[in-house]
Amino acid sequence: MVTEHDVQHIAELADVGINKDELGTFTSQFNAILDYFDTLDTVKGNMAAKSELFNVLREDEVEPSLPQDDVLKNAPFKEDGFIKAPRVM
Amino acid sequence: MAGEVAFSPDDKYNAFLTTCKKAPHGSGKLAGVAIAVKDNISTKGIETTCASKILKGYVPPYDAHVVGLLKAAGAAIVGKTNMDEFGMGTTTENSAFGPTLNPCDTSRVPGGSSGGSAAAVAAGMVRMALGTDTGGSIRCPAAFCGIVGLKPSYGRVSRYGLIAYSNSLEQIGPLGKTVTDVSALMGVIAGYDRHDSTSQDKPCDHTPKAEIKGLKIGIPDEYFGKGVDNQVAAVVKKAIGRLEELGATTVPCSIPSMQYALAAYYVTCTCEASSNLARFDGVRYGPAPDTKKSWHDAYQEVRGLAFGTEVRRRIMLGTFALSSGYYGRYYAKAQVARENVRADFNRIFKDVDVIAGPTMPTIAFRLKEKTDPLSMYLADILTVPANLAGIPSISVPCGKANGMPVGLQIMGRMFEDERVMDVAYAYEQAVV
Numbered sequence: 001m002v003t004e005h006d007v008q009h010i011a012e013l014a015d016v017g018i019n020k021d022e023l024g025t026f027t028s029q030f031n032a033i034l035d036y037f038d039t040l041d042t043v044k045g046n047m048a049a050k051s052e053l054f055n056v057l058r059e060d061e062v063e064p065s066l067p068q069d070d071v072l073k074n075a076p077f078k079e080d081g082f083i084k085a086p087r088v089m
Numbered sequence: 090m091a092g093e094v095a096f097s098p099d100d101k102y103n104a105f106l107t108t109c110k111k112a113p114h115g116s117g118k119l120a121g122v123a124i125a126v127k128d129n130i131s132t133k134g135i136e137t138t139c140a141s142k143i144l145k146g147y148v149p150p151y152d153a154h155v156v157g158l159l160k161a162a163g164a165a166i167v168g169k170t171n172m173d174e175f176g177m178g179t180t181t182e183n184s185a186f187g188p189t190l191n192p193c194d195t196s197r198v199p200g201g202s203s204g205g206s207a208a209a210v211a212a213g214m215v216r217m218a219l220g221t222d223t224g225g226s227i228r229c230p231a232a233f234c235g236i237v238g239l240k241p242s243y244g245r246v247s248r249y250g251l252i253a254y255s256n257s258l259e260q261i262g263p264l265g266k267t268v269t270d271v272s273a274l275m276g277v278i279a280g281y282d283r284h285d286s287t288s289q290d291k292p293c294d295h296t297p298k299a300e301i302k303g304l305k306i307g308i309p310d311e312y313f314g315k316g317v318d319n320q321v322a323a324v325v326k327k328a329i330g331r332l333e334e335l336g337a338t339t340v341p342c343s344i345p346s347m348q349y350a351l352a353a354y355y356v357t358c359t360c361e362a363s364s365n366l367a368r369f370d371g372v373r374y375g376p377a378p379d380t381k382k383s384w385h386d387a388y389q390e391v392r393g394l395a396f397g398t399e400v401r402r403r404i405m406l407g408t409f410a411l412s413s414g415y416y417g418r419y420y421a422k423a424q425v426a427r428e429n430v431r432a433d434f435n436r437i438f439k440d441v442d443v444i445a446g447p448t449m450p451t452i453a454f455r456l457k458e459k460t461d462p463l464s465m466y467l468a469d470i471l472t473v474p475a476n477l478a479g480i481p482s483i484s485v486p487c488g489k490a491n492g493m494p495v496g497l498q499i500m501g502r503m504f505e506d507e508r509v510m511d512v513a514y515a516y517e518q519a520v521v
Contacts, residue, residue: 007405014363014408015370015385016401017393026402032463033406037356039349040422047425056286070150076377085372086380086387 002030091116094123094165102190102199104208107136108168117163119277124159125209125218128169129176130261131250132156135166139252140184141174143395147374153250154285155219155261155278162277167215170205174397175366176223176254178202179468180454181230183399188456193235193494197453200233202226206264207234216265217274221251223259224354225448225472228484231264232448232496235486237271237513238264242504243479244289246275247282253365255358256287258476268485268514272297275506295507297514302336304512305441311347312446312471312498320490325447328487328497328516332445335515342437342444346429347474353426354473355466356410356419363407366400402462430477438502443512447471448484448496471498481506485513487520 002010007027011018018026068081077084094112098105106128114121126132129139131149133156138144152160159166173183181189181204191199192212199208203220207230210218220227222240231238239262246261253259263274272295279293308329313322333339344350371378371391378387396404410419437444450471459465475482480503487497497516501509 002409006409010405010409010412011401012385012389013412014404015367015388015392016396016404017389017391018401019393022398026405029402029462030406030409032461033355033466036463036466037352037410037419039352040356040419040426043349043353043422043426043429045425045429047421047428066150073150074147074374076371076375077380083372084380086378086382086384088384 002027002034090114091163092121094121094167096123096167098214100214102192102195102208102212103187104170104189104205104212104214105168106138106140106171106186106205109135109166112165112167114165115160115163117161118273119159120163122164122217123167123215124164125168125170125206125215126156126166127172127203127206127218127220129172129221129252129254130156130219131252132166132169135169137169137252139175140172140186141396141400142185143369143371143375143392145376151250154247154282156250158277170203170209170218172205173202174400175362176202176221176226176259177362177399177403179225179229179465180459181205182456183397185397191234191453194453194492197455197493198233200230200449200453203264204230207231207236207238210234210236210264210266217270218264219261219278220264221259221261222476223255223358224469224476227262227264228448228472228482228496228498231484233453233494235494236264236266237268237483237485238262239271239275239483239506239510240475240481241275241279241506242481244287245279245291245293245504245506247285247288249282249284255361256365257361258358268297268510268517272510275510289504291504293506295510298511299515299518301332301512301515304337304443306332306337306339307342307437307441307444308339309342309344309444309446311344316467316470317447317450318452318490321447321449321451321495324488324490324495325497329445331519332512332516335519340441342441344433344437344474346426346433347470349426350430350474350477351466351470353423353430354469354477356423357427359403359407360411360420361407363404363411366404399462427477430474434478434480442501443509444500446498448498452490452493452495475500479503481509483509483513485516487516
């Protein structure tokens with residue numbers, strides 16, 4: 001059972017920005033969905049080591065990439081070839 | 090460039106988000122063929138929004154690998170199709186730019202999330218389209234609109250340039266009116282790509298064959314049980330009977346892990362979504378954040394306004410399921426469940442060649458019929474097992490219930506996409 005306070009906290013962690021008037025609906029829907037997820041409590045077994053899984057890595061070598069102008073094209077705020085973001089401090 | 094395809098359709102179904110009035114094409118296997126591309130697949134120079142306000146105006150600086158392959162084969166990319174925002178939905182009603190209507194009955198949804206692609210093909214606006222399938226998003230709209238759609242085996246089609254929602258589940262795949270068209274499009278898009286670390290070196294060079302004598306078909310109890318509409322089940326059983334007349338034999342089977350497969354699917358996809366969609370903050374693309382505000386405030390403002398309700402719900406569910414104290418209960422359990430689904434399929438495929446059942450438990454819903462998220466999720470119960478296991482699965486039209494199309498779903502062993510296409514082709518050829 002999650003409360004409106006929990007949902008508000010999750011929304012802040014995820015930076016999704018929910019309104020006060022959405023909180024009640026989100027909370028009741030959340031609880032219905034989490035109740036349904038309880039069926040996972042019946043899952044038996046453990047993750048066996050999957051020997052066929054392996055990492056796909058390459059050497060960290062510089063390769064041709066997109067031109068800087070193209071990459072910056074969609075950014076709303078730019079300065080001297082950098083992207084401007086909201087302040088962190 | 091070999092020529093141009095003029096494309097100004099009367100899009101009364103809202104299938105397209107963007108159309109290209111004059112689409113250039115080259116020469117090759119698909120020379121001059123008009124192809125629609127789902128709007129979560131990057132197209133250089135053509136706006137790509139994932140049907141979300143957060144990507145309104147975003148013009149990719151590069152092509153997805155599959156789009157490059159289409160162009161190299163001579164196809165004309167004539168437009169970008171509507172979808173549920175970021176692929177999150179089963180009706181295409183979750184698009185920020187209005188729902189797509191089902192060409193078979195405009196009071197009904199086309200299915201989702203690749204609803205625009207399916208409607209464009211069903212209405213005859215394009216011969217073929219690309220969709221993506223995370224939990225049924227190609228097969229569901231194919232079934233609801235009465236066309237053919239293939240979810241390829243995981244890894245056969247590169248995901249490079251697909252705007253990710255749930256990486257471990259989703260595949261790009263073809264939709265078309267016939268199995269032959271679907272097979273031709275699959276032939277162009279399948280194969281190895283070094284830019285996708287899960288890519289397999291398994292190209293698809295195949296002409297469908299209708300020969301299914303001696304084929305063993307598994308019929309899982311769960312696909313005809315509770316929640317499956319009786320009329321839909323009857324239509325699909327009749328279609329399977331047709332396959333028997335063509336020389337196939339059927340064997341009853343059971344997928345016990347189905348009892349928690351849907352929960353495992355929704356935990357997995359929401360967890361992956363919460364991480365994937367963290368990149369949408371308006372800084373590199375999308376609506377500009379207020380740079381004078383602190384980053385949490387600025388991002389919450391942008392994401393609260395520009396993400397739809399279902400997207401925010403799934404991001405929050407995933408954030409919750411991955412949070413400290415809950416990880417073991419949800420995500421870890423879902424991965425064990427997923428292994429159990431794989432194990433069930435592996436066991437069944439020792440005895441049978443393919444598994445058949447309905448694609449969807451019902452016919453297409455009416456617009457606004459499903460308002461509760463959980464009841465919407467439950468509609469995916471028959472399609473998610475193939476995504477959890479990574480196996481190929483096709484939906485082929487097999488008749489009607491209540492005047493609406495019904496899809497026959499055929500699932501196959503890992504990397505046996507050719508075989509599921511052959512079985513669908515055998516059925517299709519027998520009923521034309």
